[in-house]
């Protein structure tokens with residue numbers, strides 16, 4: 159199975175992607191499923207799941223939640239989780255039996271520090287996986303995440319972090335059977351390229367600026 163586990167729609171301020179188009183592209187590119195992971199909302203994911211009529215395609219309701227320690231990716235959500243304290247967010251996710259991954263744990267550059275604040279080892283028992291490949295990461299960030307997952311025997315998730323059409327499917331998670339089970343058994347691999355990442359990041363920057371000006 160090939161699932162892109164990190165996608166945004168226009169319910170995120172930095173994206174212009176319509177749920178309809180995201181679904182269409184993911185199908186066209188040969189994926190078997192996607193997680194829709196908007197910033198602090200599941201509205202786009204719920205919409206995409208409703209629109210999904212492919213019997214052989216799964217839409218996972220996800221969310222990328224802002225916490226004081228960094229961003230958390232959650233899959234198989236029933237209810238939206240509010241941003242806040244990392245440990246409170248994890249508690250709410252556990253209560254609804256969601257699958258938890260740390261988004262781009264080592265994303266860092268001079269202009270943008272989105273690195274996860276705690277050592278992964280110290281939160282290892284609170285999470286199911288870390289994101290080992292994010293197509294918007296800078297060279298070196300993914301490699302560090304991969305090494306860390308290996309060292310701590312943690313499952314890895316991968317996704318494009320698509321905010322625009324050209325980014326969909328630029329990275330994906332590969333597994334056999336059911337995703338939840340594959341993550342639990344740490345049997346996931348990935349494929350991806352960071353070639354388009356910088357263009358995506360710049361497009362999001364412009365989009366946010368534009369949205370700011372309209373207000």
Ligand SMILES: [Zn+2]
Pocket residue numbers: 222229261262
């Ligand atoms: Zn993020």
Ligand SMILES: [Zn+2]
Pocket residue numbers: 164166222319
């Ligand atoms: Zn994201």
